[in-house]
Amino acid sequence: MILYQDVSLVYPNGVHALTDVNLSVARAEFLFLVGSTGQGKSSLLRCVYREIRPTSGDVMVDEQLLSRLPHSKVPALRRKVGVVFQDFKLLNQKTVWENVAYALQVTGASSRDVMRRVPRILELVGIAHKSKMFPQELSGGEQQRTAIARALVNNPLILLCDEPTGNLDPETSSEIMALLARINAKGTTVVVATHNQAIVDRMRRRVVRLINGRIAHDEERGRYHVGLG
Amino acid sequence: MLDWGRVKFFWGEVAQNFTRNVTMTLTAIGTVAVSIVVLGAFLFAREAFDNVMRSVVGQVVVAAYLKDGVPLPRIAAIVTELRADPRIDSVRYVSKSQALSDLRHRLRGQVDLGLINQNPLPNAVIVHTRDPAEVPGVADGLRERPEIEVVNYHSTTFQKMVRMEAVLSIIGLGIVALLLAATALIIYNTIRLTIFARQREINIMQLVGATRWTIRWPFVLEGTLSGVIGAGVGLCALWIAYRAVEPKIVVNLPFLPLNLTSVPVGHLAFELLITGAIVGMLASLISVSRVLQAA
Numbered sequence A: 001m002i003l004y005q006d007v008s009l010v011y012p013n014g015v016h017a018l019t020d021v022n023l024s025v026a027r028a029e030f031l032f033l034v035g036s037t038g039q040g041k042s043s044l045l046r047c048v049y050r051e052i053r054p055t056s057g058d059v060m061v062d063e064q065l066l067s068r069l070p071h072s073k074v075p076a077l078r079r080k081v082g083v084v085f086q087d088f089k090l091l092n093q094k095t096v097w098e099n100v101a102y103a104l105q106v107t108g109a110s111s112r113d114v115m116r117r118v119p120r121i122l123e124l125v126g127i128a129h130k131s132k133m134f135p136q137e138l139s140g141g142e143q144q145r146t147a148i149a150r151a152l153v154n155n156p157l158i159l160l161c162d163e164p165t166g167n168l169d170p171e172t173s174s175e176i177m178a179l180l181a182r183i184n185a186k187g188t189t190v191v192v193a194t195h196n197q198a199i200v201d202r203m204r205r206r207v208v209r210l211i212n213g214r215i216a217h218d219e220e221r222g223r224y225h226v227g228l229g
Numbered sequence B: 001m002l003d004w005g006r007v008k009f010f011w012g013e014v015a016q017n018f019t020r021n022v023t024m025t026l027t028a029i030g031t032v033a034v035s036i037v038v039l040g041a042f043l044f045a046r047e048a049f050d051n052v053m054r055s056v057v058g059q060v061v062v063a064a065y066l067k068d069g070v071p072l073p074r075i076a077a078i079v080t081e082l083r084a085d086p087r088i089d090s091v092r093y094v095s096k097s098q099a100l101s102d103l104r105h106r107l108r109g110q111v112d113l114g115l116i117n118q119n120p121l122p123n124a125v126i127v128h129t130r131d132p133a134e135v136p137g138v139a140d141g142l143r144e145r146p147e148i149e150v151v152n153y154h155s156t157t158f159q160k161m162v163r164m165e166a167v168l169s170i171i172g173l174g175i176v177a178l179l180l181a182a183t184a185l186i187i188y189n190t191i192r193l194t195i196f197a198r199q200r201e202i203n204i205m206q207l208v209g210a211t212r213w214t215i216r217w218p219f220v221l222e223g224t225l226s227g228v229i230g231a232g233v234g235l236c237a238l239w240i241a242y243r244a245v246e247p248k249i250v251v252n253l254p255f256l257p258l259n260l261t262s263v264p265v266g267h268l269a270f271e272l273l274i275t276g277a278i279v280g281m282l283a284s285l286i287s288v289s290r291v292l293q294a295a
Helices: A041-048 A071-080 A096-105 A111-125 A140-152 A170-185 A197-203 B004-020 B022-058 B072-084 B096-106 B132-143 B155-196 B199-207 B212-252 B265-294
Strands: A002-010 A016-025 A030-034 A056-061 A081-085 A158-162 A189-194 A206-211 A214-219 B062-066 B088-094 B124-129 B148-152
Touching: A002 A041, A016 A041, A016 A214, A030 A041, A030 A170, A030 A197, A041 A056, A041 A158, A041 A189, A071 A081, A071 B199, A081 A140, A096 A111, A096 A140, A111 A140, A140 A158, A140 A170, A158 A170, A170 A189, A170 A197, B004 B022, B004 B212, B022 B132, B022 B155, B022 B212, B022 B265, B062 B132, B072 B088, B072 B124, B088 B096, B124 B132, B132 B148, B132 B155, B155 B199, B155 B212, B155 B265, B199 B212, B199 B265, B212 B265
Parallel strands: A030 A189, A030 A206, A081 A158, A158 A189
Antiparallel strands: A002 A016, A002 A056, A206 A214, B062 B124, B062 B148, B088 B124
């Protein structure tokens, strides 16, 4: 589903974010990207939805080479790849419903489609009862559920989560991860970049550790501290 | 084909932004309104001033004084020929007795014309052209007629007035151009700031898969609407000011041939409304495109 081939990334300020990364993520796989801050986790994710382009190497998403993807096709790529951020990135002027509906409306979905799919997805993430509220009226966990609903409403093949529990308490974090596991069970590929050791250790999924922009370890059913010696 | 679902979505976004970003919306509308008031007031004043200049220059007539002894049927034939000239608006024959009577009337109480026992004034034809620029040509034509003794239209004064009208018109046009550029820049900067304040929002729209035009359209429509509403508010303020000031100008400056009712107010209002709409639309389009490019 996602393939990194010799991917290196150097930012304009000279920082080497990624170096010769080779990684393959299968369809419907659940993968944790771990590593301390500044090791390249977010950069690796940002290459998938073409927010940044590697300096060398290539990224393939759903058998599509991103280096050959014209700029006009990037929105279509982003509808296949749902993204959840640590700071939620919700539109503050829109309600929960409108935030989720917006991701659908920009694809040209009909009003009937919006009316049918938005309640379902809000129900799935457990935020339907707050659909008329604005993001600033919600708790961190509720905002993250809204962000997940928005990422899922277009039935993406891949769900990328960049520190999804970074701003949440342990209980809410567990709920969010349980939700991501349910989504993965329905066939969506889920990649989670995280610092949250407890969650990684409890879920025992594939763990990839990045150190200085290189893949240091890659282990099925791994733990947070695998490969640290 | 027009996709009504998309149109509804775009206008829904515009309505949402108008009602939920009230401060920014009011800032944009207010700026457009104030700019349009300044521009509109100047355009109105320029139009009124041009009218004054046109009216002053338009009062110039050509007086052709006939030689003594030209028979009346010949004079009638000359008047008929002149009336057939497309450059000429009106022709009036003033007989020497009529001229003396007019002079007596004008100088009544100042000079005693009873001492004159002979009428020294000639018969005359007074010609008024359709366009003041035709005055010299018509005067030259009259001079070539053998029946005409002297042709007078105060040519030096007339040419100075025409030159002054042209110079003032060019200066006015220059000021309009500068004012228009300043208005456009002020509106553009305000709308640019309101859009830059929503940069984060635009980035999120891109992240969820919105195409550039899906993001642009609501902003462009919003900018156009702000421009039209702002211009409308500005025009209302101008209309109220005009109604309040116009009677006072007429009473206090009676010596000026200001014919304010002849200013094409409707036409000016339409131009200002279109200016507001176009500047609002372009300002939004350029600003949102810049944010999208930077993303």
